[in-house]
Amino acid sequence: MRGLGEEAPWTARRRWVSLLLILGLGWAMTGEVVGRAALQVGRIKGKVIAVTADRREPLAGVLVVLSGEFLPGKVTQTISDEDGSYSFSDLPPGDYVLSVEVEGFERFAQKIMLPLGAIVEVPIELKPKAVREAVTITAGEDELRRVESNIPAQLGAPLLRNAPLVNEKFQDALPLLPGVVRGPDGLLNVKGARAAQSGILVSSINATDPVTGQAAVELPIEAVETIQVYSNPYSAEFGKFTGAVTAIETRAGTNEWKYLLTNFIPRLRKRAGTIMGIESATPRFALSGPLRRDRLFFFQGLEYRFVRTRIPSLPDLQNDTRLESFDSFSRFDAALTTAHRLTLIVSVFPQKLDFVNLNTFNPMATTPNFHQRGWFVAVHEQAAFSNGSLLQSSFSLKDFDADIYGNSPPPFRITPNGNAGGWFNRQHRESRRYEWAEGYHLPTFSWGGQHAFKIGSHIAVNTFTGLDRSDPVHVLRADGTLAQLETFLGEGRLQRRNTEVTLYGQDKWTVHPRLTLDWGLRYDRDGIAGENNLAPRVGFVLLPLADPRTIVRGGVGLFYDKVPLNVGAFEQYQTMQVTRFGPDGRTIADGPRVFRNLVEGERYRTPRSTAWNVQVDRELTRRVLVRFGYEERRSRRDFLLEPMRWPTGESALVLSNRGRSRYREFQILARLRLQERHELFLAYVRSRAEGDLNAFSAYIGNFHNPIIRPNEYSRLPFDAPNRVLLWGDVRLPFDLLLSPVVDWRDGFPFSLVDEEQNFVGPRNRGGRFPRFFSLDVQLTKGVTIPFFGKKYRTRLGVKIFNVTNHWNPRDVQNNIHSPAFGTFYNSVPRTFRGKFEIEF
Template identity: 55%
Template sequence: MVTRNVFIARNHALVKKALKIRCHPDLEHRFVVGLRSLLRRGAHAGAMVLLLVFLVFARALGGQTGGIRGVVVSLGPDGQPLYLAGAKVTVRLESPGGWSLATFSNDQGEFSFIDLKEGTYTVTAELSGFKPVTQSVSLKAGAVAEIRIELELAPVTGEVTVTPEPEGIDRTESSPTGAVKERTLQDAPLVNERFQDALPLLPGVVRGPDGLINIKGARTSQSGYLVNSANVTDPVTGQFAINLPIDAIQDVQVLSSPYAAEYGRFTGAVTTIATRPSGDRWAFKIQNILPRARRRSGKTVGIEAATPRLFLGGPLIKNRLTLAQSFEYRFVRTKVESLPPLQNDTVLESFDSFSHFNLQLTPNHNLTVTFSVYPQKNQFVNLNTFNPEPVTPNFKQRGFNLAFLERAVFSNGSLLESMFSVKQYDADVFPNIEEPMTLFPERNFGGFFNRQDRDSFRYQWFELYHFPVKEWHGQHNVKIGVDIGYSTYTGRIASNTVRVLREDRTLAEQIDFVGQTHIERNNAEYSAFIQDKWLVTPKLTFDVGLRYERDGVAEDNNLAPRVGFVFVPWRAGHTAIRGGFGVFFDKIPLNVATFDQLQNRVVTRFARDGVTVVDSPRFFLNLVDRAEIKNPYSLAWSLEVDREVTRKLLFRFGYQQREGRREHLVEPLAGPGSSGTLLLLSGGRSRYREFQFTARYKLGERSDLFASYVRSRATGDLNTFDLHFGNFPAPIIRPNQRSRLPFDAPNRFLFWGDIGLPADITASPVLEVRNGFPFSIVDEELNFIGRRNRAGRFPTFASLDLQVTKGLKIPFRGKKYTFRAGLKVFNILNRFNPRDVQNNIGSPNFGGFFNGVSRTFRGKFVFEF
């Protein structure tokens, strides 16, 4: 015991001397007693780590003097100040290598920064729903500067402008976050000019082989999508189900495993979309008014694309009511180069309208109303080398989304956000020809086997209350909220015969479908949450929250605790360490809830002669395992280090891991005689692990460069429900396996930039290099050979894209109007990046890759006035 006491005393004194701090005697006594107890269990190394952590935090909590203090207010209807609690206030030293600190205003709107040296500082105050304000403060040695910051609600003075991404690192957000700003949406080379095209610019986000976006190793249906806080996923499939003109979007954020408890009903990530309000002056923007000719075999054959867009916005009633309106019409033919000319185009036609109204009821009371419609037709969906036009499905969607968002600031500084939305989403899937679908090694033929006619509604009510900031061992910014939803689904799903032929055209298998086709189900969802952003010191912040969820399908009470932290270890503020752990429960799509209402399969297998039945017609009954469907959930944790090397150069190192549980999958089981079961289980698993390195370099006010490398692994069960019963179901169901997920890309390097050049020229290059996606091998009867997704990978994908635009001023009737013209080039290097592989060993073309996209040129024209 004497030896251990000497060890404690010596090391405690040494570390104190090294760090030059003073600890409170009572704290020192308690710490030494605890350390002795730990050493009794033999944890010498752990004791030293705990000792160092204690002393670092003691230094962070140590006494400081001098600085800047002030108050954050907003003027009420009578002109009297309303003190705003919970405003984020950041102070930055304006000098080479200048550092920054952040805090939150208390319930009297007060804030303070102490131990600041002489110099010039910028102080920025931000609060949800208000326009940020920045002030400059000159501080003399030993002085305390007092300031007052007045905030105004954002819609009053919101301008339709593009602002550069803020400099520096976030010192209060614990969740891994990626953002796509309005400037990127306008400048980046986006092939379809949709915001989804910009998401792969973020590390860990890839477009999978099915064309859908996969975020951090999660399938599309496992992620959440919010537009101005409203859930815009399809209640039937769980996928993103709204089209927005890109001009209507202000910014997009991707939150992978957010530790804020207000986000729920997902296991992958949440994508939040903020739409663009109007300013106090009328503005118009027109672009893409010229159609693009369709060139085939050196001849012009009709129109390949016409995608005009219009944005207009301005005040309807000055300082009270504004409108931002976006329209977009799209007619696009997309060529599949491995099919014969004039038989190789998918066709998309859509019309999207988004209206954004802002009504300023009082200076502290605002109402936002948004309304969107998004009819769309897709012909020859999933057209590829092995599925020509007749065998592909068509798709139609129609619907609307109406949302009301009210924000009110009260005299005590609290904020209440209320949202109500109604969403209709109807979808039809139907074949091009009414013939049995025939699967053949060389190329499939016949008609698509599945027909769907779905009608759905979702009603959502959301309340979020921000309490005034409370002081107790730091500052507490507490939120509570409730989220109630109700969804309905009615429709008809019918399937036609599917035939599997061998290479010699003998029949190997036939699948018929029997039973009713009518589908009907509804679901009520309830959520409540509480979360606290606890600013212990300007250097240490915790996010602590608890979320409760329940729905009418599983009828389980689910609790999801979450905790995150941000620690700024040094006063200069150039380094931030963030991380956390959370539990996330997913939604149950209504197509999962109606599994037992779907048609049943009758499967017949034939001998090599194609006539002799070797397995009598086997009836597969759709059955839910243990008669219950559970909510999938995931366990996720992350750790990131941000290092601001200079004000222009930032590095990020991060690790994330997500473990999925109770995921929905289907398993075919043969029973005695001619019976069988198609079992729906809530037993699927998945795992995603990611190491990320990202660098950002700011060349200037209009120029940013980004580079990232991601090393990841995505594995899980492959017989997922959405693969076989989604919008475009796969007809063949084989036994489940756990292996690489279809969108697994272990190594991915990404470089892109937004570079402002002289003469108002903007250049935006994008370079992506990654591993090809995995694939499986099948025999002539479409049985998997070996482990699935372990037969090999597509060739390494590499593509360099570029968009260059130039701004011009065109005089007209005494005024000058802005015109931007430019060029987009995709796959500049003309590299062969195949999208199809012949994986059937019965084909003489086995192992061949097909369907690459050659170098492509597109023009860009934008008029603003």
């Protein structure tokens, strides 16, 4: 085995070849990638605890030392904060030794093997040397994160395990973060952005659908180590979004074998007072450990889901959506040498979702089904060099196919009281993404301060073939006469390919111990738009006072979005033909009028946004932190659809880059540390989300919208100006753990329409849904179960959703010609769920 200082000739050659590829790649090719060419650095964290005869106390102000062969200077250190927490970030994989020496306590030392990109938690328990007497703890200065200009909102594995999540999926946890809401269409909107404007990364792998640009990945929740949401990441390694980025770090195996079995008891389906089959069966199993100690590690997560979800406003036995899925996540980490790591990730996530968008106005026969087949494979390699530099290479392959079809024969009929007939659109899509990334951390150097510089490149090739065909759509008046007939012309055969290239350079410049700057430049070239885009960014973190408990952060940056493949294939979609009828439903008033698909100016441009923020963090006491922040984002050149007519009589459905949107947010957050590892968060968000409403993704995507009217600039459908959020967990006596979530916000806006589906008055200004309020709790108790001579630790408990049974309607009759106009429907009542998991 070679030591760090004994680089193999092939390794040295590979480093220089990779550097040349990074610098030259963007000028040789064109390309598309969503995400970041992020280096798979890891983290070691934990708490320093004084263990005495009758208590455990966190130790503040303790010097924690980490040594490793490929650390700069072979050693680094930090100070534990007021609750004993310590953390070492941006660590290359390898072997480390963690040590602590405190007067009056035994010396602590532990060897740690850090896998590629992993987060390893190591509690440091200090025991008195000989005399076991009470220890007086004096709080030291709090060590806030002083070098990060943009701290992501983060959810860790303990919260994912303890929070009351209705489906126990990582997507359910994201609305626990201020600024993240699930909109009326069921999609997640992060920081005022549409779902297609944001990115999602899984272990730095782009996990979006190449066709629609929306998130397209499922993971067993046990496979998730942390979820981080970046609203304004000023590091140039992030890109291909105009909204926000959700980065998921996955779990790696360790030297200890662990097993977890949970949700293995099915839930019965009760309808009309009797048991009628299974409502839910969602067993999960996780296994991790060493295949070869200190060298090869393994993690496997498996989840099967069969779930029927009841819609309260529809008749029994005609009111269940149905989901069936299987998620598998496998990860192998190999320590080839102390400085050379290899990781293999394989994820498979097929899914069948039937009766999508089932609600008060869409009965089962009218809804579509969505069946997907998805998987990805990724290989990460990372090498650390004797000069302190770090090189990472990765290659991934992602496949995502989808079929959308209806549940009954056509035609699809839209009436003032609801929809009828069969879903009008059928899709078959096959898409694939090939992605290659190189990244290089240069050795740190001093010049007017300390610099940590990194450069990287990213190339992705996306392909898409498919079939998209639609049946006639009838728009009926209140008296049943035909107001409008839509038919669709053409074959609807789709095919598109896109290659994108990214180059970036980023420097973390510590100008002074109280001032750090993040500045960088990102270059993107898109094969569909054919543009060369440069995105400069700068962020800062400042300690303005002698007291290190106050930190000011902020920055400004330019961000370029992706161009989804369905946008690039717009002219290949079927052409819409519209015929309008007079009051008798037979006399033609206009048409047949053909709206051909037209790209304005016969060119695409890349959407972009400019964002800035400022944030102040202040530690008031040892247990209380408060944060005040403001951010603003303006997007331009969004993709917009609008029906156009010219005096010549010609008509077209025009795709343009005229779209705009704007998001503003003021946030106040308080964190209260109640006990070791247990905190409560309280946040208030005042925000405004507005923009053009005829966004391409609102009409052409997984589920098409056949009614396209003139565009307006107004409130976005997920605009919620005021929101209060409380979440966290509290340890109670008798090993009880209480995890509450309180969510209160303004209702979403909606539009008014008439019997011909024309908008009445300004769009999204017809009113708002009632204010939303929900109190959800999870209460669990630790229990030890003897089995075959051994004792296993389990947690038993209950989850209660909407404890107060508050009226939170999800549907509204917004048609002014319906007898039920203005009525709200479809609130989820108080719901109980059991919790049972066994850990071996």
